[in-house]
Amino acid sequence: MQKRFKLGVTLIAIFLALIIWLPQQILAAGPKNVIFFIGDGMAVNQRRIPEEVHGRKLFMNTLPVVGIYTTYASNTIVTDSAAAGTAMATGHKTITRFVSIGPKRKIAYETLAEAAKRMGKSVGIVTTTRITHATPASFGAHIRNRDWENKIAEQYLEKDFEVWMGGGRRHFIAKKVENRQEQDKKMKGKRSDQRDLLKEFADKGYAILRTKSDLLGLAIEKDTKVFAAFTYSHLDFYLDMPEEVPNLTQMTEVALKILKQNPKGFFLMVEGGRIDHAAHANAAVAAVGDTIDFDNAVKQAMDFSKEDPDTLILVGGDHETGGMSMGIHSDYFMRPEVIKGISKTVVALGYGEVLKTPEKAVEIFIAQTGITDLTEEEIKQIEKAIEMTKAGEGYRSPNRTYNPSWFGFAFVNIINKRARIGWTTYAHTGHPVLLTAGGPGSEKFGGFYDNTDLAKRIADLWGVTLKTWTLKRVKR
Numbered sequence: 001m002q003k004r005f006k007l008g009v010t011l012i013a014i015f016l017a018l019i020i021w022l023p024q025q026i027l028a029a030g031p032k033n034v035i036f037f038i039g040d041g042m043a044v045n046q047r048r049i050p051e052e053v054h055g056r057k058l059f060m061n062t063l064p065v066v067g068i069y070t071t072y073a074s075n076t077i078v079t080d081s082a083a084a085g086t087a088m089a090t091g092h093k094t095i096t097r098f099v100s101i102g103p104k105r106k107i108a109y110e111t112l113a114e115a116a117k118r119m120g121k122s123v124g125i126v127t128t129t130r131i132t133h134a135t136p137a138s139f140g141a142h143i144r145n146r147d148w149e150n151k152i153a154e155q156y157l158e159k160d161f162e163v164w165m166g167g168g169r170r171h172f173i174a175k176k177v178e179n180r181q182e183q184d185k186k187m188k189g190k191r192s193d194q195r196d197l198l199k200e201f202a203d204k205g206y207a208i209l210r211t212k213s214d215l216l217g218l219a220i221e222k223d224t225k226v227f228a229a230f231t232y233s234h235l236d237f238y239l240d241m242p243e244e245v246p247n248l249t250q251m252t253e254v255a256l257k258i259l260k261q262n263p264k265g266f267f268l269m270v271e272g273g274r275i276d277h278a279a280h281a282n283a284a285v286a287a288v289g290d291t292i293d294f295d296n297a298v299k300q301a302m303d304f305s306k307e308d309p310d311t312l313i314l315v316g317g318d319h320e321t322g323g324m325s326m327g328i329h330s331d332y333f334m335r336p337e338v339i340k341g342i343s344k345t346v347v348a349l350g351y352g353e354v355l356k357t358p359e360k361a362v363e364i365f366i367a368q369t370g371i372t373d374l375t376e377e378e379i380k381q382i383e384k385a386i387e388m389t390k391a392g393e394g395y396r397s398p399n400r401t402y403n404p405s406w407f408g409f410a411f412v413n414i415i416n417k418r419a420r421i422g423w424t425t426y427a428h429t430g431h432p433v434l435l436t437a438g439g440p441g442s443e444k445f446g447g448f449y450d451n452t453d454l455a456k457r458i459a460d461l462w463g464v465t466l467k468t469w470t471l472k473r474v475k476r
């Protein structure tokens with residue numbers, strides 16, 4: 001009798017243990033850590049050309065699983081970063097410019113970052129653009145206009161994510177100088193409500209970082225949370241990075257140190273946001289430079305995954321930009337070494353000194369690019385740039401938004417032609433995007449699918465359903 005009683009108690013104990021233990025196992029399904037790398041504007045050629053330039057494989061291209069996906073928005077085949085970000089962050093299509101809300105403005109879609117938070121994981125958002133730009137916003141905000149960045153900034157304050165890093169301090173500080181902290185006095189603010197969101201983040205327990213020294217000197221403790229907007233707008237291109245601005249690799253390294261402390265794991269989104277801007281400008285040197293920085297950040301994650309193998313790494317893009325191609329016209333001989341020899345971007349050239357005389361322009365071009373054997377035709381292009389600039393009206397080049405100076409325009413054309421790198425547009429294209437993946441669950445990301453499947457498959461691995469809710473109307 002007593003034996004039976006003992007057996008009964010043991011069985012009940014096992015049963016109780018199972019009911020407590022099982023749901024936790026189900027809740028904690030899937031890879032503990034997910035690191036989602038998004039190269040803005042980065043598709044196949046953006047991640048192949050740097051390999052030819054530097055004569056080695058990119059780290060991201062060594063990950064074992066390869067997939068490819070479509071990127072169309074609900075209203076157009078060629079998408080933008082808001083609709084594409086929404087698809088990847090929430091698993092839903094929407095129209096361009098909308099951020100993680102439905103095309104009818106009625107519902108909001110939960111993002112992977114929010115779902116991770118709900119699961120008790122830590123969350124980090126890291127980018128080289130303004131942190132309020134479309135891709136990061138897709139993970140941390142719900143709004144019907146990607147340009148309402150002040151509003152996006154306010155929404156971030158409510159998220160309690162552990163890590164925010166990028167540029168765009170202007171959306172977090174007041175227009176009135178007297179409403180800003182000492183360190184922000186010299187920077188212009190965009191907030192006409194005169195709020196100091198940096199102070200509000202600090203009040204919520206965030207360490208506020210403004211410089212690379214702040215970042216590298218950060219003492220990381222158990223509950224460290226970080227908000228960092230290093231620059232007024234976007235970070236500089238990798239090749240032009242000033243001393244006190246960190247690159248994506250450095251930001252990713254610190255983000256991982258903070259996030260890895262959570263025993264339940266983390267979700268980290270890292271965006272190489274300016275590959276897109278470089279491609280809009282058709283600036284191959286800048287695009288390759290920023291892709292290398294992005295790839296070095298991927299390397300950080302790959303090294304981290306050796307330390308904690310329960311880490312899924314995904315490296316994709318939101319859409320292709322520029323129609324960047326390997327080879328132009330009628331010969332097969334790409335000359336990637338032209339790009340390798342240039343250590344600064346020429347995008348910012350075209351103002352001030354360069355305008356004085358054609359000789360001055362050529363001198364500056366040579367100093368910046370090391371190209372000394374300019375042909376007559378190339379010199380003519382530079383002279384034309386001066387002419388057009390002096391004509392006043394023609395000051396803005398045909399690439400009006402992203403490479404507006406005639407010099408920047410002429411210079412990238414000279415370099416592209418020499419390297420045999422082609423471009424079809426100053427905007428985005430509908431090319432499918434390449435994805436590579438490694439770590440637990442990565443086998444789910446092979447094949448040809450759609451950008452919405454990324455969020456769906458991550459959520460499936462985690463065993464969660466991404467929620468939707470009725471959208472509160474946001475006024476500008």
Ligand SMILES: [Zn+2]
Pocket residue numbers: 041081276277280321428
């Ligand atoms: Zn773009």
